[in-house]
Amino acid sequence: MRELKFLNQFFWKYRWRMLLGIAFICISNYFSVLQPQVIREALDLVVEQVNNYRMYDGFTTVGDTYFGILSTTLMFFAGLVLLLALLMGFFLYLTRQTIIVMSRLIEYDLREVIFDHYQELSLDFYKRNNTGDLMSRITEDVNKVRMYLGPAVMYLANLVSTILLVVISMLAVSTKLTLYTLIPLPLLAISIYYVSNLIHTRSTFIQQQLSKLTSIAQEVFSGVRVVKSYVRERQQVRYFAEESETYKRMSMDLAKIDAWFFPLMVFMVGASTIITVYVGGLQVVAGNISAGNIAEFVIYVNMLTWPVTAIGWIASIVQQAAASQKRINEFLETKASIVDPAPTEREALRGEIVFENVGFTYPDTGIRAIRDLSFTLRPGEKLAIIGRTGSGKTTVADLLVRMYDVSTGRILIDGKDIRERGLANLRQRIGLVPQDVFLFSDTIHNNIAFGAQHDPSREEVEQFARHAAVYEDIAGLTQGFDTLVGERGVTLSGGQKQRVSIARALIKRPDIVILDDCLSAVDTNTEQQILGYFNQALADKTAIIITHRIYGHLRFDKIIVLEDGGIAEMGTHEELMANGAYYSEIVERQMAEEVGK
Numbered sequence: 001m002r003e004l005k006f007l008n009q010f011f012w013k014y015r016w017r018m019l020l021g022i023a024f025i026c027i028s029n030y031f032s033v034l035q036p037q038v039i040r041e042a043l044d045l046v047v048e049q050v051n052n053y054r055m056y057d058g059f060t061t062v063g064d065t066y067f068g069i070l071s072t073t074l075m076f077f078a079g080l081v082l083l084l085a086l087l088m089g090f091f092l093y094l095t096r097q098t099i100i101v102m103s104r105l106i107e108y109d110l111r112e113v114i115f116d117h118y119q120e121l122s123l124d125f126y127k128r129n130n131t132g133d134l135m136s137r138i139t140e141d142v143n144k145v146r147m148y149l150g151p152a153v154m155y156l157a158n159l160v161s162t163i164l165l166v167v168i169s170m171l172a173v174s175t176k177l178t179l180y181t182l183i184p185l186p187l188l189a190i191s192i193y194y195v196s197n198l199i200h201t202r203s204t205f206i207q208q209q210l211s212k213l214t215s216i217a218q219e220v221f222s223g224v225r226v227v228k229s230y231v232r233e234r235q236q237v238r239y240f241a242e243e244s245e246t247y248k249r250m251s252m253d254l255a256k257i258d259a260w261f262f263p264l265m266v267f268m269v270g271a272s273t274i275i276t277v278y279v280g281g282l283q284v285v286a287g288n289i290s291a292g293n294i295a296e297f298v299i300y301v302n303m304l305t306w307p308v309t310a311i312g313w314i315a316s317i318v319q320q321a322a323a324s325q326k327r328i329n330e331f332l333e334t335k336a337s338i339v340d341p342a343p344t345e346r347e348a349l350r351g352e353i354v355f356e357n358v359g360f361t362y363p364d365t366g367i368r369a370i371r372d373l374s375f376t377l378r379p380g381e382k383l384a385i386i387g388r389t390g391s392g393k394t395t396v397a398d399l400l401v402r403m404y405d406v407s408t409g410r411i412l413i414d415g416k417d418i419r420e421r422g423l424a425n426l427r428q429r430i431g432l433v434p435q436d437v438f439l440f441s442d443t444i445h446n447n448i449a450f451g452a453q454h455d456p457s458r459e460e461v462e463q464f465a466r467h468a469a470v471y472e473d474i475a476g477l478t479q480g481f482d483t484l485v486g487e488r489g490v491t492l493s494g495g496q497k498q499r500v501s502i503a504r505a506l507i508k509r510p511d512i513v514i515l516d517d518c519l520s521a522v523d524t525n526t527e528q529q530i531l532g533y534f535n536q537a538l539a540d541k542t543a544i545i546i547t548h549r550i551y552g553h554l555r556f557d558k559i560i561v562l563e564d565g566g567i568a569e570m571g572t573h574e575e576l577m578a579n580g581a582y583y584s585e586i587v588e589r590q591m592a593e594e595v596g597k
């Protein structure tokens with residue numbers, strides 16, 4: 001239960017709401033405990049009047065008078081019971097309005113805290129944990145915790161106040177009868193606890209199976225082109241049916257346990273009622289209590305049923321909430337591996353980049369992606385990084401924006417180690433277009449505007465779309481820049497996506513630009529347009545272009561050929577051509593391809 005301590009700060013935040021809710025529940029229960037007493041009075045009155053009527057048997061006038069008094073008094077009692085029920089219901093409504101609303105407010109706060117924390121965590125955290133797990137902690141686990149914050153607190157307050165009020169009222173009538181009546185109730189609480197636990201275990205399995213089913217369906221729908229082109233529909237249907245069968249079997253098992261719940265409850269309540277009537281009857285005969293008291297007790301027993309059943313249920317909710325909060329705390333206690341040493345720093349970069357004997361090993365796989373890499377770029381210089389797949393090119397870009405920190409050596413920008421610079425400022429000033437383009441399910445305008453510091457005008461967005469040579473493509477769509485992309489909208493081609501992503505990076509007006517192999521899906525003409533922009537508008541900005549192709553249109557001050565994370569060749573185009581190694585080979589191959597076209 002240690003895990004749940006984390007939530008106390010929220011209880012404290014909403015303490016007045018909670019205390020008010022508890023007060024409302026006590027008031028509501030007070031009115032509900034008065035009901036059996038009124039009914040007892042009414043019943044005793046009926047018995048008394050009937051006896052009187054019998055005494056005056058034959059004297060019709062007197063009998064009629066008794067009958068008249070009886071019916072008016074009964075009407076009064078009926079009105080009173082109704083009034084008490086209304087008051088009880090009203091305060092119950094207020095209880096839900098305070099305690100359940102409090103749990104919803106805490107749920108909202110908790111989600112915000114978790115989401116905020118997720119955003120702060122570094123890339124390695126996202127590599128270590130799968131998205132489904134991150135999602136389930138912020139949704140299902142928070143839901144389970146909310147059951148503790150709201151319903152469990154409410155039923156616990158209800159349980160304590162009902163038991164106290166009812167037992168005090170019972171003791172006022174007869175201690176002996178109270179003790180006998182209460183005997184089966186602890187048994188009821190214990191058995192409900194066991195049944196609830198069983199239900200919980202089985203529900204968890206069912207939940208897991210359900211998420212398996214959902215992910216199978218989701219994967220088949222997303223990969224529908226592959227499934228269809230390999231004619232695997234039947235096989236997928238069979239696989240889905242097998243998993244569905246497992247789900248059905250598990251649900252049946254749960255239904256069997258579920259079926260025990262109510263009979264068990266009814267049996268225990270029935271046992272209590274029989275004891276009440278039997279022991280109570282003996283006491284009435286002995287003259288210790290009235291017949292109305294038996295009716296009063298039977299109602300008390302019924303009033304206790306739900307709160308007592310809730311003991312097992314509350315225990316089970318608290319256990320589940322503790323397990324869920326433990327999972328949530330695990331992530332909340334994870335510290336970001338990349339820290340921002342100066343969150344408030346606002347400083348433009350001149351663009352000098354120095355790599356000093358940089359080495360980097362991926363912590364999770366132990367792959368040594370960069371080894372002893374050193375180079376210098378003066379402000380405004382353009383660098384091309386070329387190399388075979390897996391040679392470490394993307395890793396260089398990731399290290400520059402501190403997605404990871406170097407393992408050895410250091411990276412300096414404008415003469416200062418990037419680990420000492422403000423992280424937000426650094427990322428803000430570098431425009432990185434990643435290799436794997438990601439667009440949000442939103443309009444094209446918003447996807448481009450996402451990069452800007454301020455809320456950019458349509459003209460500005462269009463201007464940067466032109467720079468990225470994607471304006472014509474977007475203008476050609478029926479809804480232009482308001483076109484939705486992604487799952488709910490149009491699917492852009494690979495090259496169009498790349499260019500929208502370039503526009504997003506350019507609208508940032510960065511001091512340093514890094515393009516990670518993001519011209520691979522565009523034709524030579526478009527490529528020329530984009531690089532033309534780099535030559536002119538970004539002439540004074542430092543740029544690093546990671547590529548598989550050699551761009552004749554852009555003059556690079558330096559070209560690095562990476563091999564196994566280290567420098568294989570470095571120099572200008574002319575120097576590397578003279579080298580006659582990997583670089584000159586691909587230039588020649590590319591030229592031969594272009595001639596062949």
Ligand SMILES: Nc1ncnc2c1ncn2[C@@H]1O[C@H](COP(=O)(O)OP(=O)(O)OP(=O)(O)O)[C@@H](O)[C@H]1O
Pocket residue numbers: 127362364365367368369387388389390391392393394395396435
């Ligand atoms: N997140 C990661 N965790 C562990 N290892 C990684 C990770 N990313 C890359 N690697 C490994 O690091 C090495 C360098 O990868 P990197 O992505 O930098 O190569 P690249 O030159 O950009 O390749 P490509 O041209 O195919 O994009 C590879 O061996 C790769 O398997």
